[in-house]
Amino acid sequence: MDFFKIYLEALYVIFTVMCLLWIVSIFIRNVSIVDIFWGIGFVITCCVYFISTPPHGSRNILIMTLVTLWGLRLAIFLAWRNAGKGEDFRYREFRKKYGEKRYWWISFFQTFLLQGLLMWLISAPLLGSQYLHQERALRILDFIAVIIWVIGISFEAGGDFQLARFRSDPANKGKVLNYGFWKYTRHPNYFGDSAVWWAYALFSVSAGSYLPAFGSLLMTLLIIKVSGVALLEKSLSEKKPQYREYIEKTSAFFPWFPKK
Numbered sequence: 001m002d003f004f005k006i007y008l009e010a011l012y013v014i015f016t017v018m019c020l021l022w023i024v025s026i027f028i029r030n031v032s033i034v035d036i037f038w039g040i041g042f043v044i045t046c047c048v049y050f051i052s053t054p055p056h057g058s059r060n061i062l063i064m065t066l067v068t069l070w071g072l073r074l075a076i077f078l079a080w081r082n083a084g085k086g087e088d089f090r091y092r093e094f095r096k097k098y099g100e101k102r103y104w105w106i107s108f109f110q111t112f113l114l115q116g117l118l119m120w121l122i123s124a125p126l127l128g129s130q131y132l133h134q135e136r137a138l139r140i141l142d143f144i145a146v147i148i149w150v151i152g153i154s155f156e157a158g159g160d161f162q163l164a165r166f167r168s169d170p171a172n173k174g175k176v177l178n179y180g181f182w183k184y185t186r187h188p189n190y191f192g193d194s195a196v197w198w199a200y201a202l203f204s205v206s207a208g209s210y211l212p213a214f215g216s217l218l219m220t221l222l223i224i225k226v227s228g229v230a231l232l233e234k235s236l237s238e239k240k241p242q243y244r245e246y247i248e249k250t251s252a253f254f255p256w257f258p259k260k
Helices: 003-028 033-051 058-082 089-098 100-122 124-131 140-167 188-206 211-226 229-239 242-249
Strands: none
Touching (some): 003 033, 033 124, 089 100, 124 211, 211 229
16 A cells, blocks of 8 residues: 555544544543543554554564553553643633633644644654565664663653652652753653654664654654743743753753763
């Protein structure tokens, strides 16, 4: 089957699922469910690519396994973190801004449709890594990709765990987490997420598909410039005076030893 035909099929699946998710959000009045679905959405998309690219070689099975582990880990963590807390403050602010009578349909375009489109674009290396599998056996680049994936998931999951444990202690309120993974980068979870996606890009390149790697670049740009690092840095600098000192000592994104 043609690469772009499979890619467009995935877009149709994502659009359908996002529409259903949007309908559910209207009934429960909680747009935050879209964040929990982010990781699961990539698992579903990867399944579409996996089913559409038989026969299944080693790389297909490997990428499907890694994406499933990453996506489910992220979804479970976000579901646990948000349990009982209601809708995220960002979406509550949008409700106030647009009004309850308008936000139900604005959220479809602003949140669900936008995230679905980004998910589809970013997922390109998941297809690229599987499409030419019958012509390319596992190579050294695949094993390098696995190592990068392990490093990435360790920083992402480890950073999330340490931050959740830090926040659970009332004595840490107003303080800055500066040990563990957070000693070497101010955003270990974001760095880890980006590393995971560059591992997927390497799988795609190893399979002979170079252009789909743009999805990993897009994910990194979103993390650093749009929804992740830039947004959080501004917020924390305003709320926590200690964070400015933390910025001076600690690497912003790529892990490195702290400055003296």
